[in-house]
Amino acid sequence: MKFTEEHEWLRVDGDEIVVGITTHAAEQLGDVVFIELPDEGVTVSKDDEVVVIESVKAASDILAPLDGEITEVNTALTDNPAAVNDDPQGEAWFFKMTASDPSQMEDYMDEATYQKFIA
Template sequence: MTTRYSKEHEWVRLDGDTATIGITPFAAEQLGDVVFVELPEKGKTIAKGDEVAVVESVKAASEVYAPVSGEVTDANAALEDAPQTVNEAPEGDGWFFRVKLSDKSELDGLMDEAAYKAFCEEL
């Protein structure tokens, strides 16, 4: 599975036509200790760039934007009871939601891992 990254620090991992989405370790580190996560409802149709979820830390609240368009097929309910998972495993068990893609070509506009690392080094 290939992972792609947005400039808003979300990651997208594709499995068939379903994308799992979360925030990057860089974003989790910037936020600090995550204390609350608000996730999208299953069945919600989202468009690339939409505010889809909210993550709150001891420092700040931040929106999570949709890096791709589609229909939300799953949300990581485990984060409601254990939001710290976002800090512990941002690209693993700390995923936010899954989307059935409506336009796979949107992935072409996202960065691969090397490009994302270079992008973060410039920040």
């Protein structure tokens, strides 16, 4: 698993990369009450705002971590945004994407580095 400074996690799953937010990010956000996911099939550039996540406190954007295409979104989150607080690094993934330049993954932190980053 790789981690971004924006507190996203990326997990390679075959040809796809699964993206969500970290446990640390979910704790900081507080209770999540609304999620807007991108359309499946849309082409994105790294740092595009692709997900809106609103907690009881505020709205935040989730950025595309890589250039590529959104292949699947976790529609279960739209009906149950609280899943992000319950299982942020498991069931509550946001979207899957294919990367047009997989080497962009190398820019991101491994878990030990991320843990130091948030410490």
